[in-house]
Amino acid sequence: MLLILFALPAFAGLLLWLARPNVKTSRRIALLISGILIISAAWLVQQTSQGAVQVMAFGGWRPPYGIAFAADALSSAFILLQALLLGITFLALRVEQHGEETLLRAHPLALFLTSGLIGGFLTGDLFNLFVMFEAVLISSYLLLQIPGTRRSLAGALPVIVVNFVASALFLAGLGLLYGMTGSVNLADLSEQLVNAPPNLRRVALALLVVAFGTKAAIVPLSFWMPASYPTLAAPLAALFAGIMTKLGVYALLRIHALISLDPGLSEALIWAGGASALVGVLAALSQYEMRRLLSFHSVSQVGYIVAALGLGEPLGLAAALFFALHHSLVKSSLYLVADELERRNATRDLRKMDFRRTGGGLLALCFGVAAFSLAGLPPLSGFFGKLSVFRAAFEAESFVLLGLLLVASLFTLASMLKIWRFAFARKPAPKKGEFHTQFQPGALGLLVTLILVLGFSAGPVYTYALEAAKENIDGSKYREAVFNAMGEGPIGKP
Amino acid sequence: MEGMRLSEGLQISLTTAAVLLPAIVGLILLGWPNGTWAARGLGILASAGTALIVLLLMIAGADAVLQVWEMAPQLFIRVAWRVNFATLSLCVLVSGIGALVQHFAGAYFGRTDKARCALGTLLIFESAMLGLILSDDLFLLFTFWELTGLCSFFLITTDSDKRADTFAAAQQALVVTVGGALPMMVGFIALAVMTGTSSLTALASSPPPLGVQTVALALILPGILSKSAQVPLHFWLPGAMAAPTPISAYLHSATMVKAGIILLLYLFPICGASWLWSSSLIPIGVLTCLWGSYRALGQDDIKLLMAWSTVSQLGLMVITAGLGTDLAIRAATLYLFAHAIFKAGLFLGIGGIDHSAHTRRLSELGGLGRRAPALAVVVALLAGSMAGLPPFAGFLSKELVLKKLLMAEPFLHDLAVLGIVLGSVGTVAYTCRFYFGCFAGLPRSEETEKALPIGWNFLFAPAVLGVLSLFGGLGAVLVDRFFLEPTTAALLGYSLAVPELRLWHGVNVPLILSTGIVISGYAVHRFIGSKPLPAGPLPSGSQLFESFLAGAQSIGGSLNRGLAGAPPAVYIALALALAFSPALWLIEPALDQMLTPWSITGLLILVLLGIGLALLVSLPTKVGRILALTTVGFSVALLYGQLSAPDLVLTQLLVEVLTTVFFLLAVRFLVGKEPNESKSTGLNALRWLFASLIGAASAALALTVHKLPADGRLPDYFFSAAPEVAHGLNLVNVTLVDFRALDTLVETLVVILACVGVLGLLTGREWPSRKKSEHEKHA
Incomplete structure (x- = not known):
């Protein structure tokens, strides 16, 4: 099953790329694949929710000697999230709006991207994670090139350069860890690293944290992000916004057991997170272009996640996981709304938008749900995310962080209201009349429904996150499962 | 009050129905564009119906905590109603006035579409208010608390087609009340975490220790004061008068602004013993009352x-x-x-x-x-x-x-x-x-x-x-x-x-x-x-609020300008500095090892390397720089050779040759002027310093790791397993295609993707044509 999750999108991607079927077939296959992925991921979530860890050792080599995939509750949650977002992206990519060529290019590339991401979520091997990062990076670079314009090339450049440097730092950290412990297997590292010399260990982990922090786009490593995907077709931008920063978040969560060996690093994460939350939202508040506003918001929201992660303890990690899930859904739907607004108004500038083009109705409802969820109003998913983060901060007695997050929350609301004001609020108009445009909620409606579902099933989801967090901190089940991947027999091939 | 007894199940159903009835009718009205004619009648019916249900519960002498749904027990959120004489009489007040306001608003608005929306939203608000009153759970109460604010936001903008100031007023009302509610949320968390329960009834029957009471009260107060329009958070209330009169009557005088007072009444048994109670409430109240x-x-x-x-x-x-x-x-x-x-x-x-x-x-x-x-x-x-x-x-x-x-x-x-x-x-x-x-x-x-x-x-x-x-x-x-x-x-x-x-x-x-x-x-x-x-010389609260928002926005603007526009080099430097700063402490102990006598050949290679570097930073043309870079690469290969690692030499040479060729080919396509670097010497010195520090830190790292006792588990295993199990004598090959075959596979995919991607970029049908059209646009 783990292999299917990883290999299916890759093979489907290759198939679509090489065979170049017509658009309809391509779309059907893409949707079919994402459907299968969603079902398998849901199955995986169900399997791992009780603390079971699914392991698959490649080539029959027993970890830590070979590479193993290991899926616990944490990985499964991210895999399901990615599968859902992929399906929604494929649903939202429509020939009528985005053109045949975009679809034909986007389908295989998004599948490659998914394969890399799922591989990253699954792998139990730090070097393999690096390789998966590469796969993600190259497919996202190619996705960024789809528009084929000068602007898209220019926009993609900083993304690539910065991510490349981050990868190099990752590799350096990885090398150090290998030098210190002789292993790159995560389960093994968490045991070996306990006795490593602290000063070296700190450097190695700092390299990893900076690498992942850059990918997650936290302050002060975040400023490449907002300019990154201005020309991308909206559904793809939604996919990027939803998941790309989460790979960094996932990696940080995955190596949390290692990070927590060094209290200084956790402390650094808390402050970086708090600073991100505030700086990101202030920068967002000053924007007049909705996509830019939203991507600054990602910096801010990822700040909440990383701060919670730095707080550690089951409460902090559970909060980080819950918040990450919530934020992906909300941010993706806001990007889809942004696209709809840009198309209707034929402008990116909020100030030039006209409420009569956007009108009330379903689009406003969709935006309202997503925006107020982002602002953390109950009973939407964002409220539970915020509640869990605040609670973690409170119990960790991190009151300054709590203050920072409170202020950031206030400005989050203000910035969402800013969009509302320009795009949706009615104003006394000199000329009467509405320009009615048809709006089919489709993918956006589905996402918004997911947000509502997440809000109302916050209880079970949070319980799941808490279990995953406890698992992650304890780590014994994970280690046991990985080391026993090949049964109890002697080392090597049976 | 004696009377008939209602079973608990029935009480739960009745209470939930009473809370939800207005909202359901309200949602029907909002989603029913042709329902204008029915708005008033339905609104009155819903409110009156709720009032009747509540009266029924009152007559039955309902006095219980009704557990409805354990929504998120780990986050302390339960749906539970607290029905007793006090909450029910507040509900009668809210739904009774609600029915009257619906009656009046029907006449006030006439049969317009606006009336339908306003009355529908009013009904949703009514449900939220009833929920707030009946909640037994702190966070359920908070949920309804925020919902009332949200409804108020939409209701204030009812007249937005006639007045230009409605949005600002609505925004102020929402941001101030939600902002006040943020610390309140933390206060609720404090109560729940420190006592282990979020039930108002449970808290009231066994109040927390005095210290907790004070902390919780201090945090909750901003919420109460903002909602109930106390100085200095009062200014949103006069602004909210931009709403039509029936809405102001209902929300901004009779019910919503009372939420703070109601919460105070609820909190009295829980936090009333704290010294903060009187010493904060009385001065604030006096100030508000007089002003x-x-x-x-x-x-x-x-x-x-x-x-x-x-x-x-x-x-x-x-x-x-x-x-x-x-x-x-x-x-x-x-x-x-x-x-x-x-x-x-x-x-x-x-x-x-x-x-x-x-x-x-x-x-x-x-x-x-x-x-x-x-x-x-x-x-x-x-x-x-x-x-x-x-x-x-x-x-x-x-x-x-x-x-x-x-x-x-x-x-x-x-x-x-x-x-x-x-x-x-x-x-x-x-x-x-x-x-x-x-x-x-x-x-x-x-x-x-x-x-x-x-x-x-x-x-x-x-x-x-x-x-x-x-x-x-x-x-x-x-x-x-x-x-x-x-x-x-x-x-x-x-x-x-x-x-x-x-x-x-x-x-x-x-x-x-x-x-x-x-x-x-x-x-x-x-x-x-x-x-x-x-009005006096003081600036009004709403002016202060607007300048506060504007200030935040301009701070954000300068943050954005200062940081988001910088060239990638700055970000790279930042990432390097952060990542390597802990390694700086390793330089000094490793210094000895770095300076241990080098052989003559080694020194010569070092000199060659230095020349390459010097050329790299000083040559004016791109081609020259590429060649200088190649020199550096070749020197490194030589260094490997001197350290007797022939396989590395081969790899390094291959990579160097290929990159140089590709680089030179690519330079041909680069348009524009040669980079013209007239950076100040100070900046250049800084760059030198930075690069040297990072370089020294990396070297120190490598040397320090090298000194650690080698962990033999993996190499030993690989050496034995390669010939015996994998049947291959070349360890590198076996590692690539067997031990870590997955890495190789994915990397191959990456390379293929890169190649095909670049090919697509260079030969794609769209690419040149778009470029041309853009070029024409610029011209």
Whole structure:
């Protein structure tokens, strides 16, 4: 099953790329694949929710000697999230709006991207994670090139350069860890690293944290992000916004057991997170272009996640996981709304938008749900995310962080209201009349429904996150499962 | 209260139905574009239906905590209703006034689409308010609390097609109340975490330790103060008057702004023992009460006058609750009900005045008494109650407040007396100003001269409320026995043994005080005359709020300009600096090893490498730099050779050759000028320093790791397993294709993707044509 999750999108991607079927077939296959992925991921979530860890050792080599995939509750949650977002992206990519060529290019590339991401979520091997990062990076670079314009090339450049440097730092950290412990297997590292010399260990982990922090786009490593995907077709931008920063978040969560060996690093994460939350939202508040506003918001929201992660303890990690899930859904739907607004108004500038083009109705409802969820109003998913983060901060007695997050929350609301004001609020108009445009909620409606579902099933989801967090901190089940991947027999091939 | 017994299941169903009924009807109205004709009828039915259900529960003597749904137990969120006499009577108040407002609003808006939306949203608000009152869980209460604010946001913008200022007002109201609620949320978390429960009932029956009470109260207070419009967070309330009058009547006087007071009443058994209770509530309440009264005397628009009067009277309620004894809670409760009734009625009456005279300005009104006598009588009933004249309910409640006051403790007592007495004088004064300004004298404008009496359609709701105000006072004994006593008992958890409430207690101190207040209030009114009082030199809260937002925005703007526009090199430097800073401490211990004598060949290679580097940074042309870079690469290969690692030499050479070739090919396509670096020497020195430090740190790292004892587990295993199990003698090959085959596979995919991607970029059909068209656009 783990292999299917990883290999299916890759093979489907290759198939679509090489065979170049017509658009309809391509779309059907893409949707079919994402459907299968969603079902398998849901199955995986169900399997791992009780603390079971699914392991698959490649080539029959027993970890830590070979590479193993290991899926616990944490990985499964991210895999399901990615599968859902992929399906929604494929649903939202429509020939009528985005053109045949975009679809034909986007389908295989998004599948490659998914394969890399799922591989990253699954792998139990730090070097393999690096390789998966590469796969993600190259497919996202190619996705960024789809528009084929000068602007898209220019926009993609900083993304690539910065991510490349981050990868190099990752590799350096990885090398150090290998030098210190002789292993790159995560389960093994968490045991070996306990006795490593602290000063070296700190450097190695700092390299990893900076690498992942850059990918997650936290302050002060975040400023490449907002300019990154201005020309991308909206559904793809939604996919990027939803998941790309989460790979960094996932990696940080995955190596949390290692990070927590060094209290200084956790402390650094808390402050970086708090600073991100505030700086990101202030920068967002000053924007007049909705996509830019939203991507600054990602910096801010990822700040909440990383701060919670730095707080550690089951409460902090559970909060980080819950918040990450919530934020992906909300941010993706806001990007889809942004696209709809840009198309209707034929402008990116909020100030030039006209409420009569956007009108009330379903689009406003969709935006309202997503925006107020982002602002953390109950009973939407964002409220539970915020509640869990605040609670973690409170119990960790991190009151300054709590203050920072409170202020950031206030400005989050203000910035969402800013969009509302320009795009949706009615104003006394000199000329009467509405320009009615048809709006089919489709993918956006589905996402918004997911947000509502997440809000109302916050209880079970949070319980799941808490279990995953406890698992992650304890780590014994994970280690046991990985080391026993090949049964109890002697080392090597049976 | 004895009566029929309802099973718990039935109670749960009835309570949930009562809470949800208005919202469901409201949602139907919002989603039913052709339902305009039915809006008013459905709205009244829903509110009245809820009121009936609640009354039924009341008659049945429901008194329980009803668990409905364990929504997120790990986050302390449960859906649980607390039904007792107090919560149910608050619900009757909310749904009863709701039905009346729906009746009035139907007439006020007419059968318009706007009415349908406004009435629908009002119904949703009503549900939220009922939920807030009935919640047993702190976070459920919080949910409804925020929902009321959200409904208020949308309702304030009802008239956005006519007025330009509605959005700013709505935004202010939402941001201030939600902002205040943020610390409140933390306060709730504090209570829940430190006591292990988030149930109001459980908390009230075993209050937390005093320290926890104080911390929680301090955090919760901003929420209460912002919602109930206390100075300095009061300014959103007058702004919210941009909403149509029926909405202001319902949300911004009768119900939503009471949420803070209601929460105070709920919190009294939980946090009331804290020293903070009185010492924070009384000063804030006094300030609010006085400032509200003063500003009410400064308004020309009677609706704004009424809004400021609401601010002032909310202050009065906070003072009373702040006295912090069970008797004070009783007085505050009575005042809350009396105020909701007369203030809702007065707002509706203002709607009537507006409808009759087409103006709300005191400078234009006057003489309405003769033109609309029925309205004058109804408003008189309500205004009399507000001014605290006998025999109205307002008199009764003010009397109770004063009586309580005279028994209070000495320290804060003086302040509270001052606030309440002066505030009451102000109340009488602005009531006179309002009432005589509208109804007495002669019309002050032509519009007003043409004023017409209004129909029962408009008059019914305020009349009902006026009559209630009157009978509330006249029937003091009944009110006490059947309403106030059980309500207070339910709020406090025990019955109070106090003398009965009466309209006439004989001549005593409160009565004398009351009389004095009325007389001096009237005197103040005569003295000031009809001119509005000035607002004073202080900037208004809403101005401060706007500049606060603007300030945040400009800080954000400079952050953005300063950081988001920098070239990638800056980000790279930042990432490197952060990542390598812990490694700087390793340089010094490793220094010895770095400087240990090198062989002659090694030194020569180093010199070569240095020359390459120097060329790289100093050559002016791209091609030259590429060649210099190649020199550096080859030197490294030589170094590998000197350290006897031939496989690395081969790899390095191959990579160098290929990159150089590709680089040179790519340079051909690069258009534009050669990089022209005229950076200052200072900056260059900084770069040198930075690069050297990072380089030294990396070298130190490598050397330090190298010194560690090697861990042999993996290499030993690989050496033995490669020939025996994998049947390959070349360890590198076996690693690539067997031990770590997955890495190789994925990397191959990456390379293929890169190649095909680049090919697509270079030969794609769209690419050149787009480029051309863009080029033409630029030209």
